Amino acid sequence: MWRRTYLFFLLVxxxxxxxxxxxxxxxxxxxxxxxxxxxxxxxxxxxxxSSGLVLNLSLRQSAYDLHKPLLRPIVxxxxxxxxxxxxxxSHQHPGQIFGYTNLKTWEFTSPKPVRSLFPLWPVYGxxxxxxxxxxxxxxxxxxxxxxxxxALRLLMFVLSFVLEDWAIHDLVQSPRERRVAVVLVAxxxxxxxxxxxxxxxxxxxxxxxxxxxxxxxxxxHQHRSSVLSSAxxxxxxxxxxxxxxxxxxxxxxxxxxxxxxxxxxxFSLLALSMTFILTSILAIAVDTYFYHPSSTESFFQIxxxxxTITPLNSLLYNAxxxxxxxxxxxxxxxxxxxxxxxxLGPALLLCWYIRKPSLSMVSxxxxxxxxxxxxxxxxxxxxxxxxxxxxxxxxPRHGALRRSWFISWIIFNAMLGVLMGIYHQGGVVPAQLWLxxxxxxxxxxxxxxxxxxxxxxxxxxxxxELDTVDLMGSKAEEMMDRVLGAxxxxxxxxxxxxxxxxxxxxxxxxxxxxxxKNRIVFEQMWITxxxxxxxxxxxxxxxxxxxxERVVGRRGLVIWxxxxxxxxxx
Numbered sequence: 250m251w252r253r254t255y256l257f258f259l260l261v262x263x264x265x266x267x268x269x270x271x272x273x274x275x276x277x278x279x280x281x282x283x284x285x286x287x288x289x290x291x292x293x294x295x296x297x298x299s300s301g302l303v304l305n306l307s308l309r310q311s312a313y314d315l316h317k318p319l320l321r322p323i324v325x326x327x328x329x330x331x332x333x334x335x336x337x338x339s340h341q342h343p344g345q346i347f348g349y350t351n352l353k354t355w356e357f358t359s360p361k362p363v364r365s366l367f368p369l370w371p372v373y374g375x376x377x378x379x380x381x382x383x384x385x386x387x388x389x390x391x392x393x394x395x396x397x398x399x400a401l402r403l404l405m406f407v408l409s410f411v412l413e414d415w416a417i418h419d420l421v422q423s424p425r426e427r428r429v430a431v432v433l434v435a436x437x438x439x440x441x442x443x444x445x446x447x448x449x450x451x452x453x454x455x456x457x458x459x460x461x462x463x464x465x466x467x468x469x470h471q472h473r474s475s476v477l478s479s480a481x482x483x484x485x486x487x488x489x490x491x492x493x494x495x496x497x498x499x500x501x502x503x504x505x506x507x508x509x510x511x512x513x514x515x516f517s518l519l520a521l522s523m524t525f526i527l528t529s530i531l532a533i534a535v536d537t538y539f540y541h542p543s544s545t546e547s548f549f550q551i552x553x554x555x556x557t558i559t560p561l562n563s564l565l566y567n568a569x570x571x572x573x574x575x576x577x578x579x580x581x582x583x584x585x586x587x588x589x590x591x592x593l594g595p596a597l598l599l600c601w602y603i604r605k606p607s608l609s610m611v612s613x614x615x616x617x618x619x620x621x622x623x624x625x626x627x628x629x630x631x632x633x634x635x636x637x638x639x640x641x642x643x644x645p646r647h648g649a650l651r652r653s654w655f656i657s658w659i660i661f662n663a664m665l666g667v668l669m670g671i672y673h674q675g676g677v678v679p680a681q682l683w684l685x686x687x688x689x690x691x692x693x694x695x696x697x698x699x700x701x702x703x704x705x706x707x708x709x710x711x712x713x714e715l716d717t718v719d720l721m722g723s724k725a726e727e728m729m730d731r732v733l734g735a736x737x738x739x740x741x742x743x744x745x746x747x748x749x750x751x752x753x754x755x756x757x758x759x760x761x762x763x764x765x766k767n768r769i770v771f772e773q774m775w776i777t778x779x780x781x782x783x784x785x786x787x788x789x790x791x792x793x794x795x796x797x798e799r800v801v802g803r804r805g806l807v808i809w810x811x812x813x814x815x816x817x818x819x
Contacts, residue, residue, distance in 0.1 A: 251428045256433040259410065265670035266406035266445035269401060272669055273448070273629065274682055277706040278354045280363060280447040281401055285349050287709040349394070352707045363563040366539040367532035368492035371616035372452055376404055392436035394711040395682050403446055408455060416458035417640050420460040420465065430563055430640040436658070438666035439592055439635045447492050450632040456489035457499045457633035461608055464503040466599040467517065469609075477813050479517040483524035489534040494563040496621035499633050502611045513578040561578055573625040584621045588628040592635050594661035595654055601641040610641040668781065674703045676780030676806030678749055683775050684808070685710035695811065696735055700728050701755055704804065722784060725757035733769075736813055748774075752782040753805035772810040780806040 271277075356364040377392075380400055384392045417434050421427040434440055444451045463482040467475040489496040511518040536557040538548060546554075566572050589597055603610055613634035620630055645651040684697060696716040699705050704719050718735075720728050735747045751758050753776075762771050781804050788796050 250500040251432055253596050254432055255435050258432070261666070262409070262435070262441045262445060263406055264667060265441040266294045266402050268671050269675060270670050270672065270702050271674035271677045271703050272442060272446055274704045276446045276448045278352065278704070279356065279449055280369060280705055281373055282351050282708050283353065284369045285351055285377065301572050316776060326559065332729060349708045349712045350710065356726050357731035361562040361565070361789060362540055362559055363566050365491040365532060365536050365559040367535045368488060370535065373401060373447065376400070390777060394685060394709045398678065398682070398709065402445060405445045405447060405451060408437060409440060412455045413440070413444065413458060413636060417636060419462045420640050433596070433639040434636050436662060437635060437639060438669060439632065441666050442670045443629060443632055448629065451494055453489060454633040454636065456485055456492065457612070458636060459636070460489065460500055461612055464507060465564060465608060467510060468506060472513045474517045476516060476520045477589045479521040479526045481686045483521035484528045484731045485697055487525045490560050494560045495620060495630060498616040499612050501614050501619070502608060506608060567623065570624055576625050577624040578624045583626040584617055588626060588631050589617065591628050591636060594630060594749065595657040596639060599644065600638065602643045602645070603641055607641050609637040613637040672779055672781040672791060672804065673783065676777040676778065677702050677705055678709065679777055680775060680806055680808055681705045681709040684715060684748070685713050694746050694748050697750060698728070698732055700749065701782060702750060702752065725761070729761055732811055736811065749809040749811050750787060751754060751807060751809065752780060752784050753807055754800050754803045756799065768814050770812050770814050773807055775808040776805060778805040780804055
């Protein structure tokens with residue numbers, strides 16, 4: 250029975266993984282948006298050649314026996330190094346992979362960047378490059394952004410399915426309790442949605458889980474040095490630190506648990522330290538090269554004089570309340586009263602029914618306490634705590650209580666799964682893909698305004714020369730002024746049209762269309778109803794019922810073609 254239940258939730262996970270909901274802009278702008286414009290092979294080749302090594306970058310099939318497993322990693326690495334850039338990439342920018350226009354957010358453009366390229370490279374860069382290689386073998390010039398987008402979603406699903414579920418199997422020893430834990434994690438909407446999106450938090454969850462697994466393996470065999478597990482743990486911690494600087498909050502208990510073991514087995518500590526240092530050096534080298542692409546100094550001179558250490562920059566940035574106030578300040582109890590209930594729902598009530606104190610639960614508790622001390626708090630910051638908690642609790646055994654809890658758990662996850670997995674800003678990605686796929690695109694439109702939506706991922710346009718203007722949540726009057734200014738500012742022959750992407754729930758737009766129907770022409774070009782704009786809630790003015798009818802009843806996203814009426818133009 251539990252296997253069929255697990256399989257059902259697995260199908261739900263893959264369905265929602267391939268649904269284009271948009272939970273938070275960071276899932277694009279801190280991942281694919283950046284790495285889509287970088288080519289890992291050139292980065293690796295630069296690092297190798299800068300070190301003075303002479304490599305033969307031409308790969309000859311006859312020189313290798315591909316059936317020998319020991320040679321396959323060498324062959325793959327040389328393939329990645331020797332690959333030429335795609336044909337549509339300018340030689341002045343050898344770091345480009347697809348040649349797409351992309352938008353770098355402040356995390357990557359500030360003088361002290363706080364985001365590392367290092368974890369993005371293996372998670373997104375190499376899969377993108379391998380997809381490009383396979384795609385070009387079919388005779389096609391470039392991979393369509395739609396293919397890349399869904400390939401990355403499928404990749405995140407596979408990582409969640411394999412690594413997250415495997416880690417739960419390792420963490421829970423009892424077969425009966427393991428079955429319960431696996432089904433609980435598989436039935437959580439967090440697993441269906443957040444873990445299958447390209448969030449750094451999703452990657453952090455996998456790193457935290459496997460760091461706890463490695464710690465548990467070391468503790469279970471304390472009579473041995475466990476050098477291999479220690480070495481893997483060191484690399485995982487370094488990788489996780491450059492992915493998100495919050496990972497020590499989750500791994501502090503692991504470190505404390507391991508202190509007695511390290512005192513007895515110093516070689517274990519040595520192995521962990523060496524791999525942590527080596528991985529960190531590689532990460533610093535990658536980031537230094539990424540953030541100094543056009544320096545006149547040699548790479549190693551920059552690495553010695555001005556290395557880019559993104560975790561340190563992130564710590565210094567987040568230590569300033571002034572900086573955090575730009576993103577929103579929250580009370581210390583925000584995670585306790587909002588984040589955890591939103592992530593765990595009815596499962597939070599079962600934290601009193603812990604089977605026994607475990608490293609997993611202590612790690613989740615540690616992170617909750619430490620991250621609550623930081624003034625800026627978001628639910629996704631506690632994402633790794635979800636599988637840690639769900640693998641530690643026990644469900645009620647009494648028949649009626651057990652049945653009631655499971656019903657509430659299913660309803661909670663079904664509602665949030667549909668909301669966050671299908672409808673939440675669900676029209677943004679399809680709309681941007683549609684705009685980029687017009688062949689040829691309407692020559693009259695060279696500019697598109699996005700109003701009251703999340704920022705659209707620019708790389709999804711596939712390199713189209715289309716100016717994207719994000720008006721965010723600006724007032725209706727400001728939006729109207731910007732649109733009219735863009736139309737009237739046209740100096741070419743004939744009337745000019747611009748694109749306007751806006752949610753159907755915005756009644757201000759309806760009033761404008763009615764008021765200006767004799768002067769402005771609105772042509773509906775594209776529409777989807779799989780879009781909910783929760784940032785447009787206005788209970789104070791519309792009331793609960795009115796807000797629900799407007800936001801849910803008029804859900805959807807529309808692309809309008811806006812132009813002056815021909816008679817008004819004349």
